[in-house]
Amino acid sequence: MSRKVDHLVVLVHGLWGNPQHLDFLRKSLLEKYTEDKIHVLVTKRNAGSFTYDGIETGGERMAGEVEETLKELAQAGQDIKKISVIGYSLGGLIARYAIGLLYSKGLFEKITPVNFTTFATPHLGVRTPRRGYWSNAFNVLGARTLSTSGRQLFLIDHFRDTGRPLLSLLADADSIFIRALAQFKHRSLYANVINDKTVAFFTAGISQTDPFERLEEVKVNYLNGYEDVVVDARNSVSPKEPEVLPVSRQRLTIRTCAFFKKVPSIAFFLIFVPIGATLLLTTAAIQSVRSRQRIRLHEQGMAGLDVTGYRIPLIINSARQEMEDMYENINIQQGQDYLRAGEEELASPTQQRTFSFSQQQDLVGSDADSTMHEKSEDQLEFPTLALTEHQFKMIEHLDNVGFKKYPIHIKNVRYTHAAIIRRMDIPSFDEGRIVARHWLDHFEL
Template identity: 35%
Template sequence: MVNYHLVILVHGYCSVWGNSSHLAYIEKQLIENVKPDDGSKLLVYKTGSHSGYLTYDGIDVNGKRITDEILEQTQQVRENGDTVTKFSIIGYSLGGLISRYAIGVLLKQGYFDKIEPVNFVTFCTPHIGVSKPHTRNFSVRLYNNIAPHFLAITGSQFFLKDKVGEFSKPLLVWMADPNSVFYLALKQFKYKSLYANVVNDKRCCWFTSSISLTDPVNSLYNKFPQNITAEYIKGYEPNVIDASKPFYFEQKSKEQTYGASSRRGLFWKTLNWCKLIGTIAIYAPIMGLSFVVSSIYQRIQTLNRLRHFHSEKSNNLSHLYEYNENTSLFTNLSNKLEDEQDTIVEDMYGAMNWKVSHSSSNFPPITLDDSQKFAVEKLNTLGWQKFPIILRHTTATHAGAIVRHADPNFDEGKVIVGHFVENVFKLE
């Protein structure tokens, strides 16, 4: 009989292109470099039941879907006469939130009664949502109110616009509550770690990916890696920042600083919007109209899928809210479009947040709402290892951090994944 350490990899949200191949590089590195010396074996499995537009269906629904996959994999091991004795889960982007939900379901079902939870790791995960912190900026407030509608159920949960249970809290807030099964499940893992970009990942910027009340790296505004002052973990420099030492934003870029005067500020704001509009115009035939149309269509499809999902008694989730890869021409095109989509989103944030400060002590502080503050406070009681990361060779840092696909500009992501495999992932 063989004892297995089951390792689950959960990919994130990326519209029609979101799929398990995004985690192929991490999978390969784990299989090739992690060798248990106690006679047990590592079994690495990438989930796929939430691929593509299914990510629209919600963190909860997709959490239940991957729970079913985990149980199926566990059962297959048992049918072969072996057993799963240890369990780890690694989530990327939205996959980190889906993973947090799934382990709550597993705990409720008694999965961890005989299986030891070891590693819980997230890469670039918006733990407290993706809504922008409070601001008087009209375009930001408009974005926060409109964007959720294009991402169906998941969008509402991302932006904390949903309500679950009789207490009417957003799902992400409830998942951070010490009385919830999701918090209790996370608490059981021996090692909890996260990786967070410090630059050019504004959809999943520092305050949410690192679960922080502050933003010392000015991640909402800064887009130049050279403006980050930090020391690095030996052997992984200059990509994995040593969080035990001071790291912060410090204006060093020779690029023109915005906001020096109202006239110059208006000029740069207009220039940013012109750049954004020009970029959208170029890619509109592929992404523009199709995105709006598909968002409407997929919202209808999502409602139909959810109606069918909730019609099955085994998919009742209400009890959880109680206190207690092959390369092809199409693949290459899809990867390019994914990266361009990431870049356009970054440009949107840049256009909205045009006023940048001159010094590390003078940039606008972030202001989280009470729900976000609550989630940060409670999640930080769990004892995370936090690893700030910085990529300089690409602006698509959200994708580059895990080497989402083969791209020479993602070479620094290999350093980050190497750090994870060699230092963070534990067997005991």
């Protein structure tokens, strides 16, 4: 290698993914910076069903791959001085785990962390923020179809001897993972506001509210130069003149909408469960067995990676003792539930439920029976989602470390989870080009 590069950029794919899913991001990077300035590593050891094996196992594989790449580059005469990490979907969580391991081994004392970015990553897990039988059924079944990764994403795992979900530990203020994240000069995330059937906006955007759930009732505001795709997070939505309807039609509309919202859930349980559940659960069982076998070999160091170097203390100080899935279509149709009156103290203090566009307003209570209220000409209020205590804590700790958040409004395709990174080279995913351009315009070399 005759070229001299000093910046390693690591790309990490998502659930059931493979390195080819990140081709557009990789090519976009190299078109802007060329190979004489950066070296791009697209991780490959968690491809396909290997993503069933859990965030911990995936993070250890990724950390090993990064260290091996750095060693190879050093042997080829490349002096890497900077590192950036980009994670897509589940890959963002695997990346957050891996950078904690690399930080604990002293890598960031020798190499400067520059950019950390996630695209459509479920930072708060994929548990549906709803109450009631249907939602509980989805959360229970979904958690058991993706082996270890499923349990972690639905927050029903107990990681090691902590008695807490792994994602809770991953966001603990005293953990190596938050310490590592704080080392990066720039932290950003991109979250789809509609039609992401795998990762909802609230979890990708680390938000306890969803200003975009009833998009037809608000005006969306975009960043200059990235119109109609990249939303201005500081002024994401503003009031829209409502259509005045007779009271009788308003009641009819509300009831009709409520009925049709329930139709997908009813159809799912009447049609899909009897016909498809047996096949789905059989496949899930087979993959779970294979995953457990891979994890056992990984733990024993028989999978090509010595994991003993990564089994270090995950909490630096004494921790406070706090406690693309298979149902994507039904998940996106279920809607969301909110905190009830008197439960506001459960919410994260780092976020407000009132959105003001002239000046920041004081935090006010929300009506759990409504998705949105107009407070004044320039102020909207959105109720707090019915998240778990762990999820509210995650929001608080991740907000404290700081992310630049960019809501993404992709309209030309109904599978925005893939379009946000232009996972396939098809015209309907072209809005992903604008997302990539914004990302690269804010990428520090």
